[in-house]
Amino acid sequence: MLNIRKYKESDFDDLCEIFLRAVIEMASEDYSPRQIAAWAQIDVSRWQDKLAHSRVQVAVINDRPVGFITAVGCYIDLLFVSPEYIRRGIASALFDALVRQLPQGMLTVDASITAKPFFERHGFRVLQQQSVESRGVRFVNYHMALKRSEKLPCNENSG
Numbered sequence: 001m002l003n004i005r006k007y008k009e010s011d012f013d014d015l016c017e018i019f020l021r022a023v024i025e026m027a028s029e030d031y032s033p034r035q036i037a038a039w040a041q042i043d044v045s046r047w048q049d050k051l052a053h054s055r056v057q058v059a060v061i062n063d064r065p066v067g068f069i070t071a072v073g074c075y076i077d078l079l080f081v082s083p084e085y086i087r088r089g090i091a092s093a094l095f096d097a098l099v100r101q102l103p104q105g106m107l108t109v110d111a112s113i114t115a116k117p118f119f120e121r122h123g124f125r126v127l128q129q130q131s132v133e134s135r136g137v138r139f140v141n142y143h144m145a146l147k148r149s150e151k152l153p154c155n156e157n158s159g
Contacts, residue, residue: 001061002059002060002061002089002090002093003059003060003061004057004058004059004060004093004094004097005057005058005060006056006057006058007051007056007057007058007068008058011058011065011068012047012048012051014064014065015051015058015065015068015080016042016044016047018065018066018067018068018080018081018082019042019078019080020040020042021082021083022080022081022082022083023036023039023040023080024036024040025083026083026086026114027039027112027113027114029114030112030113030114031112031113031114031139034137035137035139037137038134038135038136038137038139039134039137039139041135050070050077051070053072054070054071054072054077055070055071055072055098055101055102056068056069056070057069057094057097057098059081059085059090059093059094061085066081066082066085066090067079067080067081067082067085067090067091067094068080068094069091069094069095069097069098071098071102074102074103074105074106074107074108075107075108075109076095076098076107076108076109079091079094079095079109079115079118081094091118092122095122099148104148105148106145106146106147106148107124107145107146107148108143108144108145108146109124109143109144109145110130110132110141110142110143110144111124111141111142111144112139112141112142113140113141113142116142116144119144119146120144122146123146124144124145124146125144125145125146126142126143126144127142127143127144127145128142128143129141129142129143130142130143
């Protein structure tokens with residue numbers, strides 16, 4: 001049974017594994033081997049700091065993390081699911097759990113080619129195609145936004 005809960009420090013190694021496997025096994029359909037090699041790396045201290053200062057939800061099945069989503073303010077930074085659990089609604093459950101915690105306003109994400117269709121299905125629109133660099137390698141991604149309401153702005157202090 002799927003459970004969505006807050007991140008615990010003890011989840012760190014599992015989330016790193018989920019990220020690496022998702023990039024290597026899933027994003028390799030959309031990016032070159034050189035791009036995957038540059039992307040599929042984790043700076044442990046940077047990631048520990050990132051997760052400590054983000055809103056993080058973890059999808060768990062049988063007490064084992066199978067996916068996660070992170071946000072800073074209303075910027076979705078990371079959303080990854082273990083390859084063996086894709087297309088089972090886990091990413092949508094993570095997204096829905098996160099959105100329920102955020103104030104109304106504009107959500108943004110810099111989505112990979114692989115993730116773009118997921119965000120489009122959830123109402124995001126492409127604002128701009130981008131060419132970004134990581135570890136000396138250029139990548140295409142998409143700056144996307146979802147306008148949820150005009151009532152409250154979503155800013156860095158909301159996370």
